[in-house]
Amino acid sequence: MVSLSRTIFKAYDIRGVVGSTLDAGIARRIGEAFGAAALAKGERKVVIGRDGRLSAAELAAALARGLQAAGVDVIDLGMVATPMLYFATNVLDAHSGIMVTGSHNPPDYNGFKMVLAGETLHGDAIQDLYEAIARDGQGGDADRSTADAAPSEGGYTTHDIRDAYIRRIAGDVRIARPIRIAIDAGNGVAGAFAGDLFRAMGCEVIELFCDVDGRFPNHHPDPAQPENLADLIDQLRTGDAEIGLAFDGDGDRLGVVTKDGRIIYPDRQMMLFASDVLSRHPGARILYDVKCTRHLGPWIASHGGEPLMWKTGHSLLKAKLKETGAPLGGELSGHIFWKDRWFGFDDGLYTGARLLEIVTRVADPSALLNALPTAYSTPELHLHLAEGEHFALIGKLRASATFPGAERIVDIDGLRVEYADGFGLARASNTTPVVVLRFEADTPQALARIQQDFARVILAVAPDATLPFGASCP
CATH class of the missing domain: 3.40.120.10 (Alpha-D-Glucose-1,6-Bisphosphate, subunit A, domain 3)
Structure with missing residues (x-):
């Protein structure tokens, strides 16, 4: 049995390595917690679906058992694309859903994308699920009445949405x-x-x-x-x-x-x-x-x-x-x-x-x-750091970094520094311990100059950082 770990409860979804941080037992507990949250919103049905990963069928079955144990009815779409799960929550008589998917991650990953009463779960709402599961595992529900502790089991049906x-x-x-x-x-x-x-x-x-x-x-x-x-x-x-x-x-x-x-x-x-x-x-x-x-x-x-x-x-x-x-x-x-x-x-x-x-x-x-407007730019570049260090690095940049010649700094998500001839971005990923970097400019020379500006401020606060700046691509 895999132990419950807060690390799999990400900003936008739940995601872990199967057999290490995620297994059928965790999936069932997630189903129970989500089912309770659905009932609290007046939702009595939850749609589920799964992608084509080798672990998806087992995790989906365990998830369904957890949802049913919480007292909600499960509508199982089987193997579908994530948007088909979202589609189902808009056209079926159920506005909550969970997709079992590892998205674009390596084959040993899997996870859950969740919609609760028409809202995609993120941030604190996902952390609330973790807290509910952790409390239950510590006996936090021991004082519930017998009726509350044993809700009527929900039903299970399949549906082809294709x-x-x-x-x-x-x-x-x-x-x-x-x-x-x-x-x-x-x-x-x-x-x-x-x-x-x-x-x-x-x-x-x-x-x-x-x-x-x-x-x-x-x-x-x-x-x-x-x-x-x-x-x-x-x-x-x-x-x-x-x-x-x-x-x-x-x-x-x-x-x-x-x-x-x-x-x-x-x-x-x-x-x-x-x-x-x-x-x-x-x-x-x-x-x-x-x-x-x-x-x-x-x-x-x-x-x-x-x-x-x-x-x-x-x-x-x-x-x-x-x-x-x-x-x-x-x-x-x-x-x-x-x-x-x-x-x-x-x-x-x-x-x-x-x-x-x-x-x-x-x-x-x-x-x-x-013919659409274009520029010299990099794809997403990743500066790999230890867990938590990526947020700390961005915090230090916010506090101390200066960018002479910049026209505007946007700080709604990391630092996006805009110049007359391009921009550079550094932001902490909410899913993995990396600082995401991206650069764009009118010329290769401007691109290199902006990258050097960012190298200067990053190395000032993290001298041992291995910068991932690569070749530009027009």
């Missing part, structure tokens, strides 16, 4: 002309659904690594890392597909590759989406996270919208979207949140469909995508 999900998207999102596309699911769970979805929309589809295999034998299912797009880039360059779409391990993030092998990162995708959404919602707020290109804000403003930069984190962006009523939000990582014609959650498959709707209006999708 056809309803595909019909809903294909019935609303329409391509302007036939198109041949290539998709790469990296053996993640999105591969079980993406091909059928895009064929239902009228696309001809070339599938790469769409057989679900929790070992991820071909490449890691994380389209945010350029090396994971190499196979898709090769397919686009050598085959006859017009555009390439890649998905992460649980299908809530999208990567895009043009015919000539260029990666269109999500912050540039957001430009295309923003102009489309703003054509129907003039003056609307469009949200984006601190890692996004500095060209995105002016683009949104020039198309009649109100740009709003916010903290990184899919749960945080989702909550801000709901708070502001914005029709669209997005992160550099690939989480794109659609309230326009959708339900407000992040969905890589739906985002791919909306992209195809836009690019099929033109004869050359790659020319449209490549």
Whole structure:
């Protein structure tokens, strides 16, 4: 039996290493605590789903037993992409759900993404679950009445959401002309659904690594890392597909590759989406996270919208979207949140469909995508530190770092330092003990100068740090 560890209760989800910090026993206890929280909100049904990881079926079964023991009815979707679980909480008679998924993490990881009464759990709400489980394990509930201690067991049913999900998207999102596309699911769970979805929309589809295999034998299912797009880039360059779409391990993030092998990162995708959404919602707020290109804000403003930069984190962006009523939000990582014609959650498959709707209006999708404003930039870079040191380092930078020549410093999430010709970012990850760094500039020389500015201030407070600055990519 694995002991309960606070370390698996992250900012946006629960995530651990199976057999080390997570097992069926922990999954059952999470189910019991979540079930109690659901009942307290008046929710008597909880939807569950799982990705294609080798440990997912066992964890999902234990989770269901815990939920039932708490007295809630379980609706089990089986193996689905995470956005299909979110979809179910919007269209079924159940507004709470738990997805068993390790997302894009290595094969031995797994975890839980949770929606409680229509709200994605994050921050203190996830810590509250930990506290409830810890109290129960210490006998904190010993003084409950017999009736409270033994609630009636909840029921269990299965439900196939696949056809309803595909019909809903294909019935609303329409391509302007036939198109041949290539998709790469990296053996993640999105591969079980993406091909059928895009064929239902009228696309001809070339599938790469769409057989679900929790070992991820071909490449890691994380389209945010350029090396994971190499196979898709090769397919686009050598085959006859017009555009390439890649998905992460649980299908809530999208990567895009043009015919000539260029990666269109999500912050540039957001430009295309923003102009489309703003054509129907003039003056609307469009949200984006601190890692996004500095060209995105002016683009949104020039198309009649109100740009709003916010903290990184899919749960945080989702909550801000709901708070502001914005029709669209997005992160550099690939989480794109659609309230326009959708339900407000992040969905890589739906985002791919909306992209195809836009690019099929033109004869050359790659020319449209490549013409979006760009800059010299780095992908996400990680400065690895011991647990807790990454927050301490950012705290020291906030207190002492100076950036001569900077025009603006944004401190809503770490430090984003903006110059006339670029920006640099350092923020503490909420999921792993790393400082996330990103740099962008108009020229390679400016990029190097901004990196050196950050190297100066980081090494001043952490002299032994091994900086991960790499080559720029246009």
